[in-house]
Amino acid sequence: MTDTPKTRAGAPKLTRLAEGRQRLPDVTGTNLEHSRIFNRRLIFEALHQSGPLSRIDIAKRVGLTPQTVSGITRELLDQQFIIETGRSQGQRGQPQIYLGANPIAGFSIGIHLDRNRVVLVVCNLLLEVIGRKTWTGDTREPEPTLKHIASLTDSLIDEAAVPREKIWSIGLVLPTLDDDIYDFATKQPGWDAWANVPVAQRLKELCGLTVLVENDATAAAIGEHFARSDTDKRNFAHLYIGYGVGAGMIVDGMPLKGAWGNAGELGLLPFQPKRMRDNGEPPIIDAVLSLNGIATALEWSIEEADAAVADLSILADIHARRDTQLSAWMEEAGLCLRFLTAILESTIDPEFITVGGSLPPSIITALVERAYPLHRSLSERKDRRSPRLVVGELTDDAPVIGAASLPIFVNTNPNFRHLYIRQIGDDQRPFEQPKRG
Numbered sequence: 288m289t290d291t292p293k294t295r296a297g298a299p300k301l302t303r304l305a306e307g308r309q310r311l312p313d314v315t316g317t318n319l320e321h322s323r324i325f326n327r328r329l330i331f332e333a334l335h336q337s338g339p340l341s342r343i344d345i346a347k348r349v350g351l352t353p354q355t356v357s358g359i360t361r362e363l364l365d366q367q368f369i370i371e372t373g374r375s376q377g378q379r380g381q382p383q384i385y386l387g388a389n390p391i392a393g394f395s396i397g398i399h400l401d402r403n404r405v406v407l408v409v410c411n412l413l414l415e416v417i418g419r420k421t422w423t424g425d426t427r428e429p430e431p432t433l434k435h436i437a438s439l440t441d442s443l444i445d446e447a448a449v450p451r452e453k454i455w456s457i458g459l460v461l462p463t464l465d466d467d468i469y470d471f472a473t474k475q476p477g478w479d480a481w482a483n484v485p486v487a488q489r490l491k492e493l494c495g496l497t498v499l500v501e502n503d504a505t506a507a508a509i510g511e512h513f514a515r516s517d518t519d520k521r522n523f524a525h526l527y528i529g530y531g532v533g534a535g536m537i538v539d540g541m542p543l544k545g546a547w548g549n550a551g552e553l554g555l556l557p558f559q560p561k562r563m564r565d566n567g568e569p570p571i572i573d574a575v576l577s578l579n580g581i582a583t584a585l586e587w588s589i590e591e592a593d594a595a596v597a598d599l600s601i602l603a604d605i606h607a608r609r610d611t612q613l614s615a616w617m618e619e620a621g622l623c624l625r626f627l628t629a630i631l632e633s634t635i636d637p638e639f640i641t642v643g644g645s646l647p648p649s650i651i652t653a654l655v656e657r658a659y660p661l662h663r664s665l666s667e668r669k670d671r672r673s674p675r676l677v678v679g680e681l682t683d684d685a686p687v688i689g690a691a692s693l694p695i696f697v698n699t700n701p702n703f704r705h706l707y708i709r710q711i712g713d714d715q716r717p718f719e720q721p722k723r724g
Contacts, residue, residue, distance in 0.1 A: 323359075326351065330359050331368060331388070331699050335412070336513075338387035339372040345386075360386060368392045388412050393455045393698075396440060396496070397691025399503070400461040401645065402426060402477045402530060403593045407439055409447045409454075410691040414513055418447030423597045427477055429484045437493035456497035458693030459490065460506040460686045462531070463552065476589060499693045503527055503686045504551055505542050507679075508535025509696060510689030511641055514680050523637045524551075525679060526627060527686070528644030528651070530592075531573040534627070535689075536635055541700075543635070553630070558623055576623040578645060584616035596645050599683065603647035617650070621657025628676050629662040636665070643679035652678050 329349045334340060340348070346356045363369045367389055375383040390411040399406045403426050409418040420443050426432045444451060462478065487498040501509075508525035521540040527533055534551035536543040543550050554573035574580055581602070582592040595601045605613050628640055642655055655678055661667075666675050681688055 326355065327359055327363070328699055330356060331363065334369055334386055335388040335695070335699060338369075339385035340387075341375070341383035341385055343383065366392075390415065391453070393695070394449045394453050395455050395691045395694040396443070396457040397687045397689070397693075398436060398440070398457060398459045399506075399687035399690055400426065400432070400436070400459065401503070401596065404597050405432075405436055405439065406687045407436075407443050408687050408691055409443055409449055410688075412695065414688065414692055414695070416688075416691075417449070418443050423593075427480060429481050429486070429489075433486070433490050433493060437490065440494050440496075451496075454496055455698055456499055456694040457490065457494065458506070458690035459486065459498055459500045460503050460690040461486070461500070462529070463502045463533075463549070497694075499697060501690070501693060502533070502548070503529060504533030505535040505544070506689030506693065507643060507681070507685035508537050508689070509542055509692050510681055510685040510687070511535075511643070511679050512537050512540070513692050514685075514688060516680075520638050522635070524631045524635060524640045525685065526624070526631075526640060526642045526644075528576060528578075528642070528646055528654075529596075530578045530645075532576045532627075532644075534631060536631075536637070538635060553627055556627075556630075558626060559619075572623060572627070576620045576627070580620060581613070581616055584612050585610075586612075599645075599647045603649055606647065606650050606653070617653060617657060621654055624654055624658040624676075625661055628658060629664055632664040632666040632675070639673055640676050641679035642676065643682040643685045645683050648678070648682050651682055 326349075330345055330351075333345055333348050337348070342353060342356050342360060345351075345360070346353045349356075351359075360369065364371070364386075369386050369392075370389045372385045372387040374385065390413045393412045394417075395410050395414075397408045397410065403423060405422045405424075405426070407420045407422075408416045410416055420439050422435070422439055424435070440457070444454070461481075487500045490498045504525070504527040507527040508523075511525045512523075521537065523537055525535045525537075527535065531554040534553055536551050545551075554571060554577070556572045557569040558572050558575055559569060574583070578592050578596065581587070581595075582589070585591075585605070587595075602613075624642070631637060631640055642651055644651065646654075655676055658676055661675055679685055
């Protein structure tokens with residue numbers, strides 16, 4: 288007897304989609320031998336995101352028999368991926384043993400590369416930060432920048448005393464760089480030399496660790512997803528404000544990527560047609576709701592904007608003084624945020640939208656306040672229990688925490704094939720290995 292769902296005789300297990308693609312089955316377990324890894328991922332994800340849980344709790348949550356759950360959890364305990372966290376007290380019958388992810392079963396490195404600034408963290412399996420480094424410098428040339436990142440990574444690993452063999456991989460987050468396939472320029476200033484550079488492969492050569500690469504907005508959404516206390520919320524969008532603006536979208540617990548990985552690239556949308564450019568076109572979102580928009584409003588140079596990213600107190604002080612130029616920008620940026628909220632609510636129907644980015648928390652909070660009252664949408668419900676637009680829990684740390692979560696997400700999520708990873712160093716995944724390396 289198995290847990291395999293019953294189907295009509297001869298019915299295919301996978302649904303064929305357009306262009307020969309196939310849809311994976313829903314996230315429920317099976318007891319077939321070839322699905323062992325899928326079931327391991329399914330059980331571990333439940334423990335990682337919702338533990339501690341008893342074996343009975345796990346069976347109910349993932350749809351496997353208690354016998355199957357018992358066998359897999361025994362295997363995970365033997366391999367020290369999970370640990371016993373306690374026993375039930377004061378209940379009739381045998382006490383239940385509760386299981387949870389073992390924090391030191393694996394580690395990940397998160398790196399957020401922005402213009403002239405790099406933030407690195409090392410996290411345990413529960414995404415608790417146990418080491419951090421920040422560097423500011425010239426990032427225009429890829430090779431010296433990647434060599435310096437590799438050196439910083441080595442120092443971070445040594446200072447955190449993390450066993451190198453237990454590091455699952457590096458998650459590297461940076462803006463979308465390639466623009467040679469488009470009919471117009473899309474790159475931000477300072478990234479010209481980075482187009483078409485095999486970033487993951489080169490950093491792997493320098494560090495000796497697998498490297499996963501994602502864009503900053505999607506990684507920020509993944510980081511926010513892992514950091515939130517309301518882990519049952521599986522459908523939301525995260526607006527990340529940096530030198531441009533983008534949205535990472537989590538749909539049913541997975542990042543929505545689109546056909547070419549460009550879902551959520553909202554910066555090219557036109558905004559406020561009444562304020563035209565010299566050539567008669569409306570400004571785009573990236574020119575308003577961004578650090579570039581702030582720099583224009585404050586008549587800053589690129590160097591001054593970079594300094595404000597490196598030291599958030601610069602903008603926080605200007606905001607505290609109620610600078611008139613910054614206040615004028617915030618009024619326009621608040622309207623822009625209201626506009627983007629309406630678009631996201633109408634397209635992906637999220638439970639809520641969070642906002643973060645390379646701005647002081649005081650400014651992000653003020654922007655969210657200025658976005659209200661929001662435009663009418665079907666998100667305006669009588670049964671709503673939380674605001675539609677809120678400040679993110681991680682704000683400027685979201686991309687680097689999202690970067691650190693990529694190795695864990697890719698290694699443990701049962702539907703990892705849905706992830707769009709721009710560059711992947713190799714196909715080895717520690718969680719799938721039969722024995723600890």
